[in-house]
Amino acid sequence: MSVHPPRPSGPPLNALRAFEAAARLGGFSRAADELCVTPGAVAQQVKALEDWAGVALFDRQAQGVVLNDMGRQVLPLATRAFDQVAAMVQELRAVASPNRLHIAALPAVAQLWLSPRLPGLRRALPDLEISVTAMEQPPNLERDPFDMTLFFGDPAEGEQIADDVILPVCAPALAGCLAEVADLARLNCLSDSAWAGDWPLWLQQAAGAEAPTLRGPVFSLYALAVQEAVNGAGVLMGHRCLIERDLREGRLVAPFDQPVATGKALIMQLRQPVRTPLARLAAALRESRL
Amino acid sequence: MSVHPPRPSGPPLNALRAFEAAARLGGFSRAADELCVTPGAVAQQVKALEDWAGVALFDRQAQGVVLNDMGRQVLPLATRAFDQVAAMVQELRAVASPNRLHIAALPAVAQLWLSPRLPGLRRALPDLEISVTAMEQPPNLERDPFDMTLFFGDPAEGEQIADDVILPVCAPALAGCLAEVADLARLNCLSDSAWAGDWPLWLQQAAGAEAPTLRGPVFSLYALAVQEAVNGAGVLMGHRCLIERDLREGRLVAPFDQPVATGKALIMQLRQPVRTPLARLAAALRESRL
DNA sequence: GCGAAGACCTAGTTTTTCTAGGCCAAGAAT
DNA sequence: ATTCTTGGCCTAGAAAAACTAGGTCTTCGC
Numbered sequence: 001m002s003v004h005p006p007r008p009s010g011p012p013l014n015a016l017r018a019f020e021a022a023a024r025l026g027g028f029s030r031a032a033d034e035l036c037v038t039p040g041a042v043a044q045q046v047k048a049l050e051d052w053a054g055v056a057l058f059d060r061q062a063q064g065v066v067l068n069d070m071g072r073q074v075l076p077l078a079t080r081a082f083d084q085v086a087a088m089v090q091e092l093r094a095v096a097s098p099n100r101l102h103i104a105a106l107p108a109v110a111q112l113w114l115s116p117r118l119p120g121l122r123r124a125l126p127d128l129e130i131s132v133t134a135m136e137q138p139p140n141l142e143r144d145p146f147d148m149t150l151f152f153g154d155p156a157e158g159e160q161i162a163d164d165v166i167l168p169v170c171a172p173a174l175a176g177c178l179a180e181v182a183d184l185a186r187l188n189c190l191s192d193s194a195w196a197g198d199w200p201l202w203l204q205q206a207a208g209a210e211a212p213t214l215r216g217p218v219f220s221l222y223a224l225a226v227q228e229a230v231n232g233a234g235v236l237m238g239h240r241c242l243i244e245r246d247l248r249e250g251r252l253v254a255p256f257d258q259p260v261a262t263g264k265a266l267i268m269q270l271r272q273p274v275r276t277p278l279a280r281l282a283a284a285l286r287e288s289r290l
Numbered sequence: 291m292s293v294h295p296p297r298p299s300g301p302p303l304n305a306l307r308a309f310e311a312a313a314r315l316g317g318f319s320r321a322a323d324e325l326c327v328t329p330g331a332v333a334q335q336v337k338a339l340e341d342w343a344g345v346a347l348f349d350r351q352a353q354g355v356v357l358n359d360m361g362r363q364v365l366p367l368a369t370r371a372f373d374q375v376a377a378m379v380q381e382l383r384a385v386a387s388p389n390r391l392h393i394a395a396l397p398a399v400a401q402l403w404l405s406p407r408l409p410g411l412r413r414a415l416p417d418l419e420i421s422v423t424a425m426e427q428p429p430n431l432e433r434d435p436f437d438m439t440l441f442f443g444d445p446a447e448g449e450q451i452a453d454d455v456i457l458p459v460c461a462p463a464l465a466g467c468l469a470e471v472a473d474l475a476r477l478n479c480l481s482d483s484a485w486a487g488d489w490p491l492w493l494q495q496a497a498g499a500e501a502p503t504l505r506g507p508v509f510s511l512y513a514l515a516v517q518e519a520v521n522g523a524g525v526l527m528g529h530r531c532l533i534e535r536d537l538r539e540g541r542l543v544a545p546f547d548q549p550v551a552t553g554k555a556l557i558m559q560l561r562q563p564v565r566t567p568l569a570r571l572a573a574a575l576r577e578s579r580l
Numbered sequence: 581g582c583g584a585a586g587a588c589c590t591a592g593t594t595t596t597t598c599t600a601g602g603c604c605a606a607g608a609a610t
Numbered sequence: 611a612t613t614c615t616t617g618g619c620c621t622a623g624a625a626a627a628a629c630t631a632g633g634t635c636t637t638c639g640c
Contacts, residue, residue: 009326010379010435013303014628029586036299041629043587048627053386062637064586073385077378084371088364089300095363096343145300304597319617331598333618338596352606354617 011052018045019057020078023071027064086143090271093145099277100129105150107134108192108222109266112242113162114150117288124284128277136194141271147278149269152262158269161286162241166198167259169238169252170229178235178255181207188234189216190225198237198262206258226252241266245290301342308335309347310368313361317354376433380561383435389567390419395440397424398482398512399556402532403452404440407578414574418567426484431561437568439559448559451576452531456488457549459528459542460519468525468545471497478524479506480515488527488552496548516542531556535580 021031022042032039050056057071067075093100105114110132121130138151152164170178170187177183181203191199199214216234219225226243229236230251238252240259246252270282311321312332322329340346347361357365383390395404400422411420428441442454460468460477467473471493481489489504506524509515516533519526520541528542530549536542560572 010376011382012627013307013375016375016378017303027586037628038630039587040589040631043589044628047588053382055386060587062586062635070382070385074378074382077374077381081371081374081378084367084374085303085306086300088306088367088371091367092301092343092360092364095360096345302596317617327597328599329618330600330620333620334597337619350618352604352617 011049012045015045015049015052016078017082018042019049019071020075020082022046022058022065023067023075024079026066083142090142090145094147094271094275097129098275099127100131101147101278101281102131102133102145103148103150104133104135104139104144104146106136106152108194108239108242109150109152110134111223112226113266116245116290117285120288121281121284125280128281130281138269141269147271148281149267151267152264153267155265155267158267159282160265161268162266164262164264164266165240165259166202166237166262167240167254168202168235168256169243169247169254170235171232172250172253173232174235175253175255181256184214184235187216189214190229190234190236191216191218192222192225193218193220195222195237195239198239201262202237202258202260205260206256248290301339302335305335305339305342306368307372308332309339309361310365310372312336312348312355313357313365314369316356373432380432380435384437384561384565387419388565389417390421391437391568391571392421392423392435393438393440394423394425394429394434394436396426396442398484398529398532399440399442400424401511401513402516403556406535406580407575410578411571411574415570418571420571428559431559437561438571439557441557441559442554443557445555445557448557449572450555451558452556454552454554454556455530455549456492456527456552457530457544458492458525458546459533459537459544460525461522462540462543463522464525465543465545471546474504474525477506479504480519480524480526481506481508482512482515483508483510485512485527485529488529491552492527492548492550495550496546538580 018031018035018041021034022028025031025034028042028046029039032042035042046058050058053070055070056068057074058065059068103110103114111134114132118130118132122128133146138149138153139146141147141149149158150161155163168178168184174187177187189199196218203214217228219228222239222242225236226238226246228234229238230246235255236252238247238254240247243252247254268282268285270278274282308321308325308331311324312318315321315324318332318336319329322332325332336348340348343360345360346358347364348355349358393400393404401424404422408420408422412418423436428439428443429436431437431439439448440451445453458468458474464477467477479489486508493504507518509518512529512532515526516528516536518524519528520536525545526542528537528544530537533542537544558572558575560568564572
């Protein structure tokens with residue numbers, strides 16, 4: 001009598017994934033966003049799971065859903081489970097094409113720091129196939145298909161590539177108009193929407209309380225702001241590691257010699273385990289100079 | 291620019307599951323068995339995964355498939371991942387219906403040890419809904435939907451409920467024919483196909499080298515063999531903890547007073563974490579007497 | 581009171597998954 | 611040596627699952 005009784009099979013995996021995403025992100029719409037489906041699809045999957053379990057996992061409220069007790073108890077395990085699944089997928093990716101490396105970087109870093117180094121990199125590592133994706137938020141290396149991240153953050157979070165120092169810069173033609181900090185009030189002060197705090201921080205550190213009120217265009221892309229500064233459109237709060245070349249080659253100058261450290265740094269993180277191709281890329285980037 | 295680039299989505303989860311099962315069990319057919327689908331379905335899922343990764347994970351050979359290097363590298367992560375997924379599902383089950391408990395037991399244990407105790411158990415724990423499934427092999431509590439297992443095994447594997455002691459037993463009417471061990475050769479010696487080693491072990495321990503050759507019917511269900519012994523069909527190698535009541539109530543007697551320990555024991559394992567309902571069931575079983 | 585968010589429902593469509601049945605290769609058995 | 615058995619592959623069609631679309635409802639914030 002070795003009749004293996006047909007095991008009562010578990011719930012559909014996709015329903016579990018939908019639940020996990022919805023619970024972690026706190027809403028069906030956000031989950032739908034992450035999973036690239038419509039919110040209705042997520043609602044259905046979650047409902048299917050709740051039907052399977054015979055119990056509700058979310059409290060439905062008018063302005064969204066919130067996890068109930070049951071849901072709160074399973075969420076940690078669910079997240080661990082899908083972390084593991086994602087780790088397996090990444091491992092599979094890495095094993096299947098070990099020479100294909102994917103870097104995630106802040107748009108500004110991708111365009112201003114990484115992009116100039118890429119040609120040399122590809123020359124030094126011709127056998128590696130390097131892709132770059134720009135994004136605002138650092139991805140989770142355990143989950144997302146990236147091998148390396150380059151973002152600004154706390155120096156403790158990873159390997160520090162450069163410290164983050166800011167200082168006003170502008171086209172050489174404009175430098176003459178800037179004798180002292182107060183002159184800034186008479187010029188356009190370019191800024192990046194993601195780094196809105198840069199000007200106030202610098203003014204506070206460099207000029208003390210006597211900070212002039214500033215005005216000027218706001219860009220959503222730092223590289224664009226840099227280009228505008230080169231074009232003479234105004235004074236930009238420059239992040240030194242991103243405009244090294246423009247400074248060295250004279251397209252930009254720093255009218256005030258008062259750099260201010262932001263306390264952050266350009267951080268590199270590597271996907272674990274680090275295999276040879278990734279280690280080579282990381283080494284090449286560490287040593288890269290412009 | 292907060293355009294989250296549509297993440298390159300991973301492979302279908304079901305394909306990963308098919309791969310994991312096939313790799314762990316070493317064959318598409320066995321995986322199909324476990325997943326309750328046809329082997330063709332598993333083959334397709336695995337192929338889909340290999341296509342996604344762009345690389346083969348199995349070597350196809352005429353007498354089956356074997357993992358190749360790539361597959362071997364991802365299998366550990368895959369197994370961990372699906373262990374976690376299963377753990378989450380079990381947690382969900384347990385949280386959703388905490389009073390529904392499912393015991394997995396060896397068929398002999400289910401029928402001869404557990405079954406007589408169940409009425410008392412249900413009386414003592416009326417709020418618990420106790421199910422029992424008989425199976426030959428202990429299930430993996432991390433993966434399969436059981437809360438408790440009752441199997442014979444090494445005492446170190448779990449909590450020992452009873453030690454496993456064997457001794458020949460028969461109907462009282464037959465006992466007169468058995469004055470010494472050698473008399474066994476003249477009677478039917480009932481045995482269970484899953485415990486073929488019992489007679490040889492006992493003979494060796496109890497009778498030394500002078501073990502007579504035995505003959506008799508073989509049963510695939512131990513409870514059936516016990517019933518036949520009660521009916522006077524022959525001498526059965528009895529596991530004491532399974533036939534306590536028959537001995538006490540005189541339906542069976544032990545003609546030789548030479549019990550032999552098999553070195554195994556009746557072992558109880560509990561699914562972690564142990565919640566109140568399961569703890570109550572375990573306590574009730576520990577204290578249960580016939 | 582009105583618009584925006586967020587979720588639900590249902591019907592219908594699209595995609596995925598599964599089965600069935602035939603085929604093939606290589607060991608094992610006769 | 612021939613036949614049988616095992617285990618996998620393939621394809622077409624069927625079945626099941628998942629998704630979308632569009633309409634509705636409720637509550638919050640203005």
